[in-house]
Amino acid sequence: MSLDLMIKKITTMNNPSVAGLDPVLDYVPGYIQDKNFEIYGKNLKGASEAIWEFNKGLIDALCDVVPAVKPQSAFYEMYGLHGMEVLDRTIKYAKGKGLYVILDVKRNDIGSTAAAYSAAYLGRTMVSNEMYAASPVDCVTVNPYLGTDGIKPFIDDCKKYDKGIFVLVKTSNPSSGDLQDLIINDETIYQKAGALVRKWGADTVGDYGYSAVGAVVGATYPQQAKVLRELMPNTYFLVPGYGAQGGSAKDVKNCFNKDGLGAIVNSSRGIMCAYKKGNYAETDFAQAARNEAIRMKNELNSIL
Amino acid sequence: MSLDLMIKKITTMNNPSVAGLDPVLDYVPGYIQDKNFEIYGKNLKGASEAIWEFNKGLIDALCDVVPAVKPQSAFYEMYGLHGMEVLDRTIKYAKGKGLYVILDVKRNDIGSTAAAYSAAYLGRTMVSNEMYAASPVDCVTVNPYLGTDGIKPFIDDCKKYDKGIFVLVKTSNPSSGDLQDLIINDETIYQKAGALVRKWGADTVGDYGYSAVGAVVGATYPQQAKVLRELMPNTYFLVPGYGAQGGSAKDVKNCFNKDGLGAIVNSSRGIMCAYKKGNYAETDFAQAARNEAIRMKNELNSIL
Numbered sequence: 333m334s335l336d337l338m339i340k341k342i343t344t345m346n347n348p349s350v351a352g353l354d355p356v357l358d359y360v361p362g363y364i365q366d367k368n369f370e371i372y373g374k375n376l377k378g379a380s381e382a383i384w385e386f387n388k389g390l391i392d393a394l395c396d397v398v399p400a401v402k403p404q405s406a407f408y409e410m411y412g413l414h415g416m417e418v419l420d421r422t423i424k425y426a427k428g429k430g431l432y433v434i435l436d437v438k439r440n441d442i443g444s445t446a447a448a449y450s451a452a453y454l455g456r457t458m459v460s461n462e463m464y465a466a467s468p469v470d471c472v473t474v475n476p477y478l479g480t481d482g483i484k485p486f487i488d489d490c491k492k493y494d495k496g497i498f499v500l501v502k503t504s505n506p507s508s509g510d511l512q513d514l515i516i517n518d519e520t521i522y523q524k525a526g527a528l529v530r531k532w533g534a535d536t537v538g539d540y541g542y543s544a545v546g547a548v549v550g551a552t553y554p555q556q557a558k559v560l561r562e563l564m565p566n567t568y569f570l571v572p573g574y575g576a577q578g579g580s581a582k583d584v585k586n587c588f589n590k591d592g593l594g595a596i597v598n599s600s601r602g603i604m605c606a607y608k609k610g611n612y613a614e615t616d617f618a619q620a621a622r623n624e625a626i627r628m629k630n631e632l633n634s635i636l
Numbered sequence: 637m638s639l640d641l642m643i644k645k646i647t648t649m650n651n652p653s654v655a656g657l658d659p660v661l662d663y664v665p666g667y668i669q670d671k672n673f674e675i676y677g678k679n680l681k682g683a684s685e686a687i688w689e690f691n692k693g694l695i696d697a698l699c700d701v702v703p704a705v706k707p708q709s710a711f712y713e714m715y716g717l718h719g720m721e722v723l724d725r726t727i728k729y730a731k732g733k734g735l736y737v738i739l740d741v742k743r744n745d746i747g748s749t750a751a752a753y754s755a756a757y758l759g760r761t762m763v764s765n766e767m768y769a770a771s772p773v774d775c776v777t778v779n780p781y782l783g784t785d786g787i788k789p790f791i792d793d794c795k796k797y798d799k800g801i802f803v804l805v806k807t808s809n810p811s812s813g814d815l816q817d818l819i820i821n822d823e824t825i826y827q828k829a830g831a832l833v834r835k836w837g838a839d840t841v842g843d844y845g846y847s848a849v850g851a852v853v854g855a856t857y858p859q860q861a862k863v864l865r866e867l868m869p870n871t872y873f874l875v876p877g878y879g880a881q882g883g884s885a886k887d888v889k890n891c892f893n894k895d896g897l898g899a900i901v902n903s904s905r906g907i908m909c910a911y912k913k914g915n916y917a918e919t920d921f922a923q924a925a926r927n928e929a930i931r932m933k934n935e936l937n938s939i940l
Contacts, residue, residue: 357762365764375763376770379761404749406743406750406756407752409752409753409757410752410761412761412771413717413724415756436745441710441740441742442876445658445710449710449714457680457715457716458661459683460669464680467716475742475744475781476815477807478804478809479814479816480814481810482809482811503782505747506747507783507785507786508782508783509783510780510832511780511825511828512783514828516819516820
């Protein structure tokens with residue numbers, strides 16, 4: 333009912349990072365694009381299959397280095413049903429390789445609809461007394477704007493099926509302050525959201541001292557992360573914004589607790605496009621990704 | 637670049653309502669479930685195909701009464717890829733019948749990812765210099781928690797492709813106040829969100845005086861709707877919560893402007909399950925839905 337499964341993988345592999353699988357088509361090596369366009373056509377299907385081949389190579393190269401992957405649903409939904417099919421295939425392949433899978437969907441809705449979203453990703457879908465798992469992910473990201481009854485169904489499924497969620501608190505983007513930084517009686521909205529997250533997770537704390545309800549806290553806002561780290565000692569942070577978005581290892585330090593736990597740092601472009609930066613051939617994209625993931629692991633461990 | 641396409645249909649059909657297609661399996665008549673379970677199995681595929689048959693019957697019966705339908709993505713995603721395929725089929729079928737399609741996905745993310753979501757539903761996906769529309773919907777619902785740069789890509793596509801969005805402002809659920817009702821200098825967060833929505837839509841106002849950037853305002857909060865109606869005179873409201881959730885015709889009156897426009901009221905369960913309430917045989921579910929849609933239309937017109 334907690335994030336223990338993820339934390340156990342982090343500690344075993346001594347690596348508090350997650351590889352984002354946000355496959356913008358430009359990230360995919362040209363030779364993979366060409367090959368799949370030839371087989372499937374220069375269309376949504378061909379693009380999706382190119383992404384699949386790229387993802388598979390990345391997962392093979394990363395699965396003994398990183399504890400988790402985080403596919404970003406938007407970059408699959410944009411290819412329609414073909415993209416969603418490749419997302420499903422990617423999730424199953426990653427699970428088969430032993431990776432913890434955080435699906436970045438940022439879903440939320442009113443209670444009854446949130447229950448349907450939770451069934452889609454964390455729970456079970458009932459069909460005439462039979463229960464089916466529509467997707468085998470371990471964890472999803474969730475938006476808090478609708479309040480408690482939009483979150484509760486996810487927490488119920490976390491408890492039932494040993495899953496986790498990360499709720500948006502302080503996001504990494506430049507405009508995140510438009511609503512999140514508004515101040516009420518000396519407290520910001522992201523602090524209010526943080527307090528809600530702490531409350532929502534209070535009865536789901538696992539063996540490592542962390543609840544099933546984590547928080548998304550951007551690496552691009554280290555001061556805010558410090559405030560939130562103190563406010564939410566038992567909450568794991570999913571930290572986007574490291575690397576390409578501008579957050580450094582020093583910036584993410586505030587997201588960790590003194591126990592060296594408390595945060596899992598995401599890198600998407602940095603790992604997926606490592607072959608474009610180093611002195612690599614396109615065909616060595618997987619080795620380049622692996623090298624960058626190891627470099628990132630060492631960098632994060634050096635600040636802990 | 638505005639909601640004119642929708643408003644034109646509303647005025648032509650003299651009906652400011654939208655039929656929600658939130659196909660909880662329990663809503664589907666037993667004989668349709670049994671038939672599809674027999675053909676496809678008692679599984680996610682069988683359930684999805686039963687939903688498709690139900691949706692098709694509803695769309696056929698409603699397409700000359702209501703101007704728009706609003707499929708709720710969660711109730712398709714919960715059946716995995718089969719459900720998403722049926723959602724795609726439903727959208728295309730509704731479009732073919734001339735209905736305006738609002739896809740209720742409540743998506744949002746940081747700028748680059750929001751652009752991918754917008755490509756998925758409103759814009760185009762580029763594959764090697766070819767542009768593809770992954771989905772033919774007219775409009776989507778969007779969450780504002782990430783601020784301006786999470787919304788801008790959607791607005792850009794509204795302008796380019798004559799689409800619309802509805803941004804969550806004051807949602808219909810009991811806990812919507814957890815964050816939305818927090819007060820900053822005498823103004824609530826939902827008012828702050830409303831002011832942002834007004835600003836975001838300012839340069840997209842169409843022939844009827846309404847912008848491409850609408851707002852979701854729950855029928856269950858009529859006093860808050862009144863405040864927002866004054867704050868956002870050029871913003872169309874998508875109004876959930878009428879009927880089954882407790883909002884009455886009187887309650888939604890505050891969502892309309894004096895011109896009789898300004899709001900489109902959603903009913904999902906009320907229309908989809910009308911056959912369960914009246915003295916109908918299961919096989920008359922479509923006629924029952926049609927009768928309820930006409931009753932709702934008359935009721936809404938009586939308060940305008």
